[in-house]
Amino acid sequence: MFDKLEDLLVRYDELMKELQDPDVASDQNRFKKLMKEQSDLTPIVEAYKEYRNAKQNIEDSLTMLDEETDEEMKEMAKEELAESKKRVEEIEQQLKVLLLPKDPNDEKNVIVEIRAGAGGDEAALFAAEIYRMYAHYAERMHWKVEMMSVNENGIGGFKECAFMISGAGAYSRLKYESGVHRVQRVPETESGGRIHTSTVTVAIMPEAEDVDVEIDQNDIRIDVFRSSGNGGQSVNTTDSAVRLTHMPSGIVISCQDEKSQLKNKDKAMKLLRAKLYELELEKKQSEEAAYRKNQIGTGDRSEKIRTYNFPQGRVTDHRIKLTLHRLENILNGDLDEIIDSLVTADQTAKLANMNED
Known part of the structure; x- marks a missing residue:
């Protein structure tokens, strides 16, 4: 774990230098990618630096206990030692959690x-x-x-x-x-x-x-129909409702909340894409x-x-x-x-x- 943390510390320093490079700042896609990586590493790096400080405090306290003759100073060193040991244990646990593999979907809507x-x-x-x-x-x-x-x-x-x-x-x-x-x-x-x-x-x-799941438009049947329910303002007086049928999976999505057929189709596609992505995730999870x-x-x-x-x-x-x-x-x-x-x-x-x- 500590070898990995040392590597992450080196990578973090490299990132900070790269982000100050004017050429990187002018490339928006690269800049965003590096900023995201830096943001992900920051809590790990900060915790690891605190861990190293606490370990150093333990060494300093032990040295003081060996060399100090004043009883009051020795008592202070003992308190500092106990506190630092407790903090080291807490941060070790925190670092283990921070180093757990991240769910790639965590930041998504x-x-x-x-x-x-x-x-x-x-x-x-x-x-x-x-x-x-x-x-x-x-x-x-x-x-x-x-x-x-x-x-x-x-x-x-x-x-x-x-x-x-x-x-x-x-x-x-x-x-x-x-x-x-x-x-x-x-x-x-x-x-x-x-x-x-x-x-x-x-x-x-x-x-x-789109990058998470590709949908072949030839696999989709699109039907338009008149909205039902509490409409008004032309919601249920025009063929604005949309039904998508994804033939390979059998998934059917209906959207009729919007007055615009285009907006209803857009919402239905988002829902279909999410359902197909979920099927892929379920398949992957069952393998794991x-x-x-x-x-x-x-x-x-x-x-x-x-x-x-x-x-x-x-x-x-x-x-x-x-x-x-x-x-x-x-x-x-x-x-x-x-x-x-x-x-x-x-x-x-x-x-x-x-x-x-």
Whole structure:
């Protein structure tokens, strides 16, 4: 590990010199690439420099203990030694985490797809609440939310919806949300006051660029049709809705939220690209099944990951056995405690895997 850190330190110094070169500054693509590399290395280099300082402090304290005769100074040296040893252990752990292989998708925007599962209208109402939870979280993170497609049930619920969240590190924070979200509560439609259990499926997909997945236009059938639902302003009076069918995979995407057929087609293509990219990732991940067996990572969408229990005001994440009695806050987008715990659990599992190897 320390040989690698020394190499990274050398590379960091090289980068700093390159970035000051006027020829590099005039080449925007190269400059951006080097800036990204420098930004990625900075936290590792800073932690390693602090580690080296703490190691030096240990040596200085030991020397002082050997040479010093004044008892008060010796006591100070002992305190400094204990503090530096503790700090060295902390930074070693921090460096191990920083050196874990990065998920190449972490900095990407995400496309979130929410579908009502078991529970009829109650599941659709909860799907709309889950959408609002992520929209509020995005707002807290200063990310942008753009609805791509939505199929409403007429009483304020979503049978399904897809939306994009754009912002730095969106995928790194939200990738743990894929899976089945379960709600337990008395539905408004229930006269007997019995608690019902309903489910919603969430899929988190990194936004895919053209370079991530190539789509042959000959593989796509495009149909245009008249939008349905709450339209007005010509949304449901012209053939602006678009349906894409990707023949090789059988994936069908419909978008009808925009008045413009071109905009609906653009959104549908983004969604199709993300779904095809996700299929590629799933295939790759299944090949790495042994490596992923202990990981939290991106959950299987059939896995029950979380329960929102209204009578008890609690939210439980089943993967890490975390229960929080702050249901209302969480549904209002206060997700950091859950996500931070998932990130920590995932890093711990990866470190354990590396130690096994």
